Amino acid sequence: MAKPRGNILFDSERCKGCGMCLAVCPEKILYLDENVSNSKGYHPAQISDYSRCTGCCSCALICPDVVITVERLAA
Ligand code: SF4
Ligand code: SF4
Numbered sequence: 001m002a003k004p005r006g007n008i009l010f011d012s013e014r015c016k017g018c019g020m021c022l023a024v025c026p027e028k029i030l031y032l033d034e035n036v037s038n039s040k041g042y043h044p045a046q047i048s049d050y051s052r053c054t055g056c057c058s059c060a061l062i063c064p065d066v067v068i069t070v071e072r073l074a075a
Pocket of ligand 2: 062
C-alpha cells in the first residue's frame with residue numbers, strides 16, 4: 001500500500017454537500033456520506049481511502065465553505 005501524502009481534516013458541520021470537492025479530486029476518493037447528516041441536514045464529504053491521497057489540496061481550494069484542511073505529509 002502506498003504511503004499517504006496528505007492527511008485530510010473535515011469541519012463537517014460547515015459542509016453543504018455541494019460535491020465540488022468530489023469533482024476535482026484526481027484520485028476520486030471523496031464521497032458524500034449518506035449515513036451522516038450534519039446539523040444543517042447535509043450529508044458531509046468524507047474520504048474513502050487515505051492511502052491514495054496525494055496531498056494536492058485541490059479539494060481544500062475548491063471548497064466554498066472552507067470545510068477541508070489538508071496536512072501535507074513528508075514523503
Ligand atoms: S488533497 Fe487531492 S488527492 Fe487528497 S482528497 Fe484532496 S483532492 Fe483528493
Ligand atoms: S467539503 Fe466543501 S466542496 Fe466538498 S461537498 Fe462539502 S461544502 Fe462542498
